[in-house]
Amino acid sequence: MTTPTIEHVQAVAFDLDGTLCDSVPDLAAAAEAMRGHLGLAPLPAKVVESYVGDGLAPLVHRVITDSRNNEAQAEIWEKGFVFFMKYYRDHLSDFTRPYPETAAGLALLKSLGIPLVVITNKNEILAAELLKQLGLADYFSLILGGDSLPEKKPSPLPLVHAAEVLGIDTANMMMVGDSKNDILAAKAAGCLSVGVNFGYGDMTALSQDKATKPDWIIGSLPEIYENLQPQKDKADEAV
Incomplete structure (x- = not known):
């Protein structure tokens, strides 16, 4: 996929x-701890990965039923959700790590004076706390x-x-994500849609x-800066 013509990017949103x-x-x-709490057998991490992307409430339904579309009985879901949320809050970043070059890519974009935002389907309080624990929170103007x-x-x-x-106008914002939800949201809002090829979604x-084809696919966040940099240089030359 060729790099699109990138003009007037005034903000970048990230999943x-x-x-x-x-x-x-x-x-x-x-998920494994919750299933154990409910007397269910563990699920492989790859299965859990396939259920991620629509928020934690749907994730709990999927993990309990081991199905993407079925819903758990209300009483069982509530018991599982309460346990899952407490366990997950207490272990937000035991093993979670930023992808390689994430911090470098964010720092480069910040150096251009472009505001960065996080738009996730994860609960806001958990997203903010996770970003803080990973040392990334200060890069963002809005979560x-x-x-x-x-x-x-x-x-x-x-x-x-x-x-x-x-x-700003949505046409001047870029949405970077790994899933169908990210691309659909970007297209519906009139934003430039950028897919990453290292996340959980199958970008190919x-x-x-x-309907779900991104405008641009990248393999690392610094690629965004590299393609915006010439604009900055041209602007500097025009001054």
């Missing part, structure tokens, strides 16, 4: 799980979780809201469908 950090080890540990607004990705609302807060498969 969290599968884009900035690999959180599956801790999510899988919480929106799946429970911050009435709608979450793939709805465009979080991106539209972020653009309003920053005082998503690219086969026009």
Whole structure:
């Protein structure tokens, strides 16, 4: 995929799980502990990984039923959810780590004076705490979780809201993520959609469908800076 013409990028939004950090080890540990608490057998981490992306409430349903679409009985789900949330809060970053070059890529973008935001379907309080524990929180002007607004990705609302807060047009914002939800939200909001090829989503498969094909696929966050840098140089020359 060729790099698109990138102009007037005034903000960059990032997904969290599968884009900035690999959180599956801790999510899988919480899932295993919860299933044990409910008297269920453990699930492989790869299975848990396939259930990530729509927030923690759906994740608990999927982990309990070992199905992407089935819902657990209300009483069992509530018991599992309460246990899962407590366990996960206490073990947010035992094994979760930023992907290679995440901090470097964020620092480079910040050096251009571009505001950065996180738009995740994870609960806002957990997302903010995880970013803090990973040493990434200070890079971001705004953190929106799946429970911050009435709608979450793939709805465009979080991106539209972020653009309003920053005082920019969504056409001048870039959304970087690893999943179908990220690309659909970006397209619906009129943002440039950027897919990462190292996260949990299958970017090759998503690219086969026009509805989920990102405008650009990258292998590391510094690639964003490298393609924005010429704009900065041109601007400097024009002064």
